[in-house]
Amino acid sequence: MNPLREKxxxxxxxxxxxxFSRYMELCLYDPELGYYARNAEQFGKAGDFYTxxxxxxxxxxLLARQFDEMWRVLGSPEHINLVELGPGRGLFAQxxxxxxxxxxxxxxxxxxxxxxxxxxxxxxRIEKTLGHRLEFGKAELIALYSPNQASTANTIVFANEFFxxxxxxxxxxxxxxxxxxxxxxxxxxxxxxSPEEQEFLDRYSVHPEPHEHIEASLAAEQFVNRIAxxxxxxxxxxxxxxxTREEQLAGRHRGTLKAIRQHSSSANPYxxxxxxxxxxxxxxxxLAAAAEQQDMQTQKLVTQSQFLMGIGEANQFADAxxxxxxxxxxxxxxxxxxxxxxxxxxxxxxxVQIASKGIETEKVGALAGLSFGRSTAAR
Numbered sequence: 204m205n206p207l208r209e210k211x212x213x214x215x216x217x218x219x220x221x222x223f224s225r226y227m228e229l230c231l232y233d234p235e236l237g238y239y240a241r242n243a244e245q246f247g248k249a250g251d252f253y254t255x256x257x258x259x260x261x262x263x264x265l266l267a268r269q270f271d272e273m274w275r276v277l278g279s280p281e282h283i284n285l286v287e288l289g290p291g292r293g294l295f296a297q298x299x300x301x302x303x304x305x306x307x308x309x310x311x312x313x314x315x316x317x318x319x320x321x322x323x324x325x326x327x328r329i330e331k332t333l334g335h336r337l338e339f340g341k342a343e344l345i346a347l348y349s350p351n352q353a354s355t356a357n358t359i360v361f362a363n364e365f366f367x368x369x370x371x372x373x374x375x376x377x378x379x380x381x382x383x384x385x386x387x388x389x390x391x392x393x394x395x396x397s398p399e400e401q402e403f404l405d406r407y408s409v410h411p412e413p414h415e416h417i418e419a420s421l422a423a424e425q426f427v428n429r430i431a432x433x434x435x436x437x438x439x440x441x442x443x444x445x446x447t448r449e450e451q452l453a454g455r456h457r458g459t460l461k462a463i464r465q466h467s468s469s470a471n472p473y474x475x476x477x478x479x480x481x482x483x484x485x486x487x488x489x490l491a492a493a494a495e496q497q498d499m500q501t502q503k504l505v506t507q508s509q510f511l512m513g514i515g516e517a518n519q520f521a522d523a524x525x526x527x528x529x530x531x532x533x534x535x536x537x538x539x540x541x542x543x544x545x546x547x548x549x550x551x552x553x554x555v556q557i558a559s560k561g562i563e564t565e566k567v568g569a570l571a572g573l574s575f576g577r578s579t580a581a582r
C-alpha cells in the first residue's frame with residue numbers, strides 16, 4: 204500500500220476529515236513521502252514537468268538582463284538580495300549568475316543570491332549545481348524565507364512556477380471540501396465555508412455554480428502578503444500559468460485543479476498520493492491585491508511572450524545565440540526560444556506579474572520586460 208496514503212488516513216482517523224489544502228500539502232510537501240521531497244527526477248524533460256529554465260539557458264540570461272536593469276533602477280546599490288522561491292534544481296540560478304558574471308559584472312558584484320528550497324532532494328541537487336557559488340558566499344541556500352533574512356533594503360523576489368503548487372481550498376455550493384477515508388478509499392465530504400473563504404470568493408474570484416468547484420488560494424495570498432511586507436524597497440516577479448477574476452467572470456479558469464504524473468494530466472488527485480504533482484492555476488487578481496495591501500504597486504499583467512520579447516528585442520536576442528558557432532546550433536536555439544515565447548509553447552499560457560515598492564512608477568513601467576511593442580526611442 205502507498206505509505207503516504209496510510210499516513211494521511213491515520214491523520215484523518217485522529218483529526219476527522221481534513222481540508223483539501225491539508226491533503227494537498229501532505230501530498231506535495233510531506234518531509235519524507237511528499238512529491239517534492241522524494242527525489243529531483245520529476246524535473247526536466249524526462250520527468251513529469253519542466254520549467255522555462257529547463258528549455259534553454261536563455262531564460263536565465265534574459266532574466267539576468269532584467270535583474271540588472273532593476274538593480275540600476277534602484278540606483279545601483281552596493282548590495283542587493285535576489286531571492287528565488289522554489290528554485291528546483293538550481294539551473295535558473297546557475298544561468299543568471301554565470302551570465303551576470305560575464306555580461307553584467309557590476310550587478311554580479313552587488314548581488315547576493317538566496318535560494319529558498321525546503322525539499323531535501325532538491326537541496327542536494329542545488330548543492331551540486333551551485334557548489335562553488337555556495338562555497339564562496341555568492342549564493343545561499345535556505346529552507347524558509349523570513350523578513351529577518353532581508354539583510355539589505357534592496358530586494359528582488361523571483362517566483363517561477365511557485366504559486367501554482369501551493370495548497371488551495373476547494374469550494375462548491377455545499378461549502379468547503381473535506382477529505383475523509385473509508386474502506387481504503389478517500390471520499391469527499393463538505394463543511395461550511397469559513398468567513399475567509401467566502402471573502403476570497405467575493406473579492407477575488409466567483410461563487411461556484413451547482414456541480415462546480417472553485418479554488419481559493421488562501422495560502423498563496425498569505426504568502427505574497429508576507430513576502431511583500433518583507434520587501435522594504437524592490438521588486439516581486441511572479442511567473443506562472445493563471446488567470447484574473449475578469450476571466451473567471453467570463454466563464455474561463457473555473458475548476459483548474461489537476462494531477463500530473465508521467466506527462467499525463469488527470470482530474471483525480473487521490474490516485475497516487477506523493478507520486479503525482481497536484482497543481483492549480485494562479486489567481487493573479489488575489490496575488491496583486493495581497494501585494495498592494497503591503498504598499499506595493501502592481502503592473503498590468505503581461506504574457507511570458509511579451510515579457511521575454513520586451514527584454515530581448517533591444518539586442519535581437521543576442522543572449523540566446525552568442526554561443527552558437529554552426530548554423531544547426533542557431534536553428535536548435537531558435538526552436539528552443541520559440542517554445543518560450545510562442546502561443547504553441549509557453550509564451551501565452553504563462554503570465555508575469557511585477558510589483559514594486561519604493562520606486563518611481565514611471566521607472567518601473569519603463570522596464571524592458573514591460574515595454575514590448577514600444578519603440579526603443581520611446582523608452
